[in-house]
Amino acid sequence: MPAISLKLNGRSVTAEVEARTLLVELLRERLGLTGTHVGCDTSQCGACTVHVDGRSVKSCTMLAVEADGREVTTIEGLAAADGTLSPVQAAFREHHGLQCGFCTPGMVMSATELVRRNPGAGEREIREWLEGNLCRCTGYHNIVKAVQAAAQTGRG
Amino acid sequence: MAQDGIGAAMKRKEDLRFLTGKGTYVDDINRPGQAWAAFVRSPHAHARIVAVRTEAARKAPGVVAVLTGADLAADKVGILPAGWLIHSKDGSPMVEPGHPALVADKVRHVGDQVAVVVAETRDQAREAAGLVEVEYQELAAAVTVTQAVAPGAPLVHDQAKANTCYDWHLGDKAATDAAFAKAAKVVTLDLVNNRLIPNAMEPRAAIGEFDRATGDLTLWTTSQNPHLIRLLLAAFTLGVPEHKLRVVAPDVGGGFGSKIFHYAEDFTVLWAARKIGRPVKWTNTRSEAFQSDAHGRDHVTHVELALDKDGKFLGLRERTLANMGAYLSQFAPSVPTYLHSTLLAGCYTTPAIYAEVRAVFTNTVPVDAYRGAGRPEASYLLERIVDVAAREMGIDRVEIRRRNFIQPSQFPYQTPVALQYDSGDYGATLDEALKRSDWAGFEKRRAEARGRGKLRGIGISTYVEACGIAPSAVVGALGGRVGLWESAHVRVHPTGTVTLFTGTHSHGQSHETTFAQLIAEKLGIPFDNVEVVHGDTAKSAFAMGTYGSRSLAVGGSAIVQAVDKIVAKGRKIAAHLLEAGEGDVEFRDGKFTVKGTDRSKSFGEVALTAYIPHNYPAGLEPGLEEGAVYDPKNFTFPAGCHVCEVEVDPDTGTVQVVGFTAVDDVGIVINPMIVEGQVHGGVTQGIGQALLEEALYDDTSGQLLSGSFLGYNMPRAADVPSFRVGTKVTACTHNPLGVKGVGEVGAIGSPPAVINAVCDAIGVRHLDMPATPERVWRALRTARKA
Ligand code: FES
Ligand code: FES
Numbered sequence: 036m037p038a039i040s041l042k043l044n045g046r047s048v049t050a051e052v053e054a055r056t057l058l059v060e061l062l063r064e065r066l067g068l069t070g071t072h073v074g075c076d077t078s079q080c081g082a083c084t085v086h087v088d089g090r091s092v093k094s095c096t097m098l099a100v101e102a103d104g105r106e107v108t109t110i111e112g113l114a115a116a117d118g119t120l121s122p123v124q125a126a127f128r129e130h131h132g133l134q135c136g137f138c139t140p141g142m143v144m145s146a147t148e149l150v151r152r153n154p155g156a157g158e159r160e161i162r163e164w165l166e167g168n169l170c171r172c173t174g175y176h177n178i179v180k181a182v183q184a185a186a187q188t189g190r191g
Numbered sequence: 192m193a194q195d196g197i198g199a200a201m202k203r204k205e206d207l208r209f210l211t212g213k214g215t216y217v218d219d220i221n222r223p224g225q226a227w228a229a230f231v232r233s234p235h236a237h238a239r240i241v242a243v244r245t246e247a248a249r250k251a252p253g254v255v256a257v258l259t260g261a262d263l264a265a266d267k268v269g270i271l272p273a274g275w276l277i278h279s280k281d282g283s284p285m286v287e288p289g290h291p292a293l294v295a296d297k298v299r300h301v302g303d304q305v306a307v308v309v310a311e312t313r314d315q316a317r318e319a320a321g322l323v324e325v326e327y328q329e330l331a332a333a334v335t336v337t338q339a340v341a342p343g344a345p346l347v348h349d350q351a352k353a354n355t356c357y358d359w360h361l362g363d364k365a366a367t368d369a370a371f372a373k374a375a376k377v378v379t380l381d382l383v384n385n386r387l388i389p390n391a392m393e394p395r396a397a398i399g400e401f402d403r404a405t406g407d408l409t410l411w412t413t414s415q416n417p418h419l420i421r422l423l424l425a426a427f428t429l430g431v432p433e434h435k436l437r438v439v440a441p442d443v444g445g446g447f448g449s450k451i452f453h454y455a456e457d458f459t460v461l462w463a464a465r466k467i468g469r470p471v472k473w474t475n476t477r478s479e480a481f482q483s484d485a486h487g488r489d490h491v492t493h494v495e496l497a498l499d500k501d502g503k504f505l506g507l508r509e510r511t512l513a514n515m516g517a518y519l520s521q522f523a524p525s526v527p528t529y530l531h532s533t534l535l536a537g538c539y540t541t542p543a544i545y546a547e548v549r550a551v552f553t554n555t556v557p558v559d560a561y562r563g564a565g566r567p568e569a570s571y572l573l574e575r576i577v578d579v580a581a582r583e584m585g586i587d588r589v590e591i592r593r594r595n596f597i598q599p600s601q602f603p604y605q606t607p608v609a610l611q612y613d614s615g616d617y618g619a620t621l622d623e624a625l626k627r628s629d630w631a632g633f634e635k636r637r638a639e640a641r642g643r644g645k646l647r648g649i650g651i652s653t654y655v656e657a658c659g660i661a662p663s664a665v666v667g668a669l670g671g672r673v674g675l676w677e678s679a680h681v682r683v684h685p686t687g688t689v690t691l692f693t694g695t696h697s698h699g700q701s702h703e704t705t706f707a708q709l710i711a712e713k714l715g716i717p718f719d720n721v722e723v724v725h726g727d728t729a730k731s732a733f734a735m736g737t738y739g740s741r742s743l744a745v746g747g748s749a750i751v752q753a754v755d756k757i758v759a760k761g762r763k764i765a766a767h768l769l770e771a772g773e774g775d776v777e778f779r780d781g782k783f784t785v786k787g788t789d790r791s792k793s794f795g796e797v798a799l800t801a802y803i804p805h806n807y808p809a810g811l812e813p814g815l816e817e818g819a820v821y822d823p824k825n826f827t828f829p830a831g832c833h834v835c836e837v838e839v840d841p842d843t844g845t846v847q848v849v850g851f852t853a854v855d856d857v858g859i860v861i862n863p864m865i866v867e868g869q870v871h872g873g874v875t876q877g878i879g880q881a882l883l884e885e886a887l888y889d890d891t892s893g894q895l896l897s898g899s900f901l902g903y904n905m906p907r908a909a910d911v912p913s914f915r916v917g918t919k920v921t922a923c924t925h926n927p928l929g930v931k932g933v934g935e936v937g938a939i940g941s942p943p944a945v946i947n948a949v950c951d952a953i954g955v956r957h958l959d960m961p962a963t964p965e966r967v968w969r970a971l972r973t974a975r976k977a
Contacts, residue, residue, distance in 0.1 A: 063218075063219075068212065069212070069215075069216075069218075069219035070211070070212015070213065070214070071212070072216070072392075072393070072444070073218070073394075073474075074392045074393065074394065074444075074477065075477035075899070075900055076476045076477050076478055076899075077477065077478070077899045077900055077901060079899075079900040079901065080392065080477070080900060082392060109212065110210075110211065110212035111211065111212040111213075113211070114210075114211055120207075120210060120211075124210045124211070127206070127210055128202055128203070128206040128207070128210060129202065131202075131203070131864050131865065131867075131868050133206060133209055133210065134445070134699035134700070134701070134868060134872065135391070135392070135393070135442075135443065135444045135445040135698050135699030136205065136206075136208075136209025136210075136214050136442065136444065136699075137214075137216065137391075137392040137393040137444025137445060138392050138444075139209050139210060140212050143210065158913065159909075161908070162908040162909040163908075163909050165907070165908040165909075166907055166908065166909060168908070169392060169900070169905050169907065170392065170908075171390060171391055171392050171445050171447070171872070171876070171905070172392075172445055172699045172868075172872045173868060173871060173872055173875075174868075174871035174872045174873075174874055174875030174876075174906075174911060174914070174937075175871075175875065175906075175907075175908040175911055176868075176871040176911075176913055176914050177867075177868055177871065178908070179908065179913065180913075
């Protein structure tokens, strides 16, 4: 089995993985980071979104071996060490951008990249950016509000 | 009002764990020594099982066990029961075929479970499942309701003649016929309420565990009502003693009805765990979820409305074929009957109504309650035919509704279809929605859109629905096999903080927050001093769980009753401490005070005294913990008005919702932020039904064509606008909080508003849901030719 090392939420991690192991499987099943969710098997829901080298990636579409030598951030790595929520996390709470919480980690990771890349993004841009993330609970209204609020702070 | 009590938009207690990846959903749980299950599912809609060969699978790496329908039959377990008995017109009981968790004789829908493989790892289980060889003899399938009732149709169950489960009716036929006979105008409409797939974002999952040393069984499952699952497992499917079985539904990622039911997989993992003596875990794939989660809606309806010359409704007739799918899911029989036709009066004074509903088996996934359950089907047919009537009689759409509204002075109002509405003000929600949507200014927007080559339309719906079902005795009389009360236990700790144990379950509804607000308000203690516990039969007392927007109306009422008992006991303790008569002590703002004095004891002091009873009333039990059960006195009746504005691209048929206003009367509001969120979500599911979503079967092979998020269009962020949402309040008169329920209103009020808007935009009489670009484009073309 190939051994890989990656930087995961700021810490160095090495693991032996099967060639076919998906990144999401490595995170959830081997490393116990269950905040990243699996909502489909056709890479269409975005529940599994994480950051790889700062870009959002559906971790169900990436092999664990492809993460070798790269920097991976999951929802568990977003808040500050003292527990302070990131601006996007805080905005989701402030604007009730989550109900059951299942889509939330993916939504937050995806939105975080948008806010970092495009501070000041408007409603249309946000809605289009979130095309890859399904939410069945919120009707997106409050998610969009939250992302807009976070975008105005200009910090993900 | 306390700052953090009833009416405050408190931020949610749930959020921190969900936002930091610390939620605990079933698939996040792993048990020591656990094995994995994978199911062998039928690839055919209808086929006899000739043989099931398991040798190759048994020899595959990591395989622990392979179990089939024959094993199930040998153990005499695993028949999933129906929870509601409907009688046909002629008095005969519905045809009630059992639903085996693993089938042995014949498969009845694509996805039907034939065998389960248990292996060391998930991948090994899935791979070995592919090695189970099932020899089938294919049979012709009855896929749609229309096919299923046609003469000579293949029979899904031999005992169900003409595939009929029941042929039911409601209302006064003679009176309705008489109303039609004297009508100045009769409007008729044929419509389809499209079949939907709930698709909560968390796929179902379950872990069964058996402790040989103690005989204890535990099931972790993605359920909206763990107690009901435990009861069904104990009394029907597994036959184990209820006190040795614990069912835990931890964080659950959405349900919308689809996680109410006792599914085959819940039973199977527990049964397998007991057989092999190891925990057995199973998580659905989304592809399997499409074929194994209960679907929703699927009605084919003919409706007729009789009016006098002024547009007053005289009578309504409905004839519906309701698809049950291949088996009866638990609440399926109640959905097109008592949850549907009883709502046919809507907001209107229609004096005579008659409904005939025939429930039909087909070779498709079972159909059961999905957000709204029967009521969206009622609001849709009603609000569609009212619009058509307005159009054909040349009466304004808003005016015809107003003319027929039940007036505020008429409550309580007895409808001709069994329900008695307690309160409402339909004109108030209508007025507010018209104002907020700028209904009056619409024609200007239409003209402006025309300038851009777009067809703009506006649609309205005024609906009423029924929640918080219902006095248990009434439920029983209507065929329900359960009570529909709810429990609450309030444990006051010695230092005055509180833990609430509720029988309801939160899977997005925010009970941890709303219920804490409720207790904070009633006991005058800080919101942060209340913890809400739910979802574990080992913690909460037996109760009925969450569906039908019942958690606050029924569960919240039980909380109020328990809190009242706490206050009553606290008053005794305080009176003793204050050396006053019990009747002279009042409780307000967290303090027991001797009336007309400033002598008082805080809630915390009283709680502490209850646990350290050194100076204590003689004969009173120490401790401060009370339980209560609330059995509702009636349904609650949320109502409201939804206005939808769409733009249609005439070249492509694409419909964009450009404005949506919802003004709902959900009774007293505890947390407006949460209420609005529920409406947003419900409306989006309604827009999904109206424009995007459809569970589509190939009507020959019975293959599910929309079997993934590729073929089944879920609403995405760009498919919906930002919403204008508001509330108007008339209090429910028969529960202590005056609340009505908000979980389903969005999905009930919105589909007809959307379709009415589309019809208005393109100038057609009717268009079936979903109004896809192709359907709209074809309708436009036909209209142009005509
Ligand atoms: S799990 Fe659905 S996109 Fe990855
Ligand atoms: S919050 Fe439940 S799916 Fe988005």
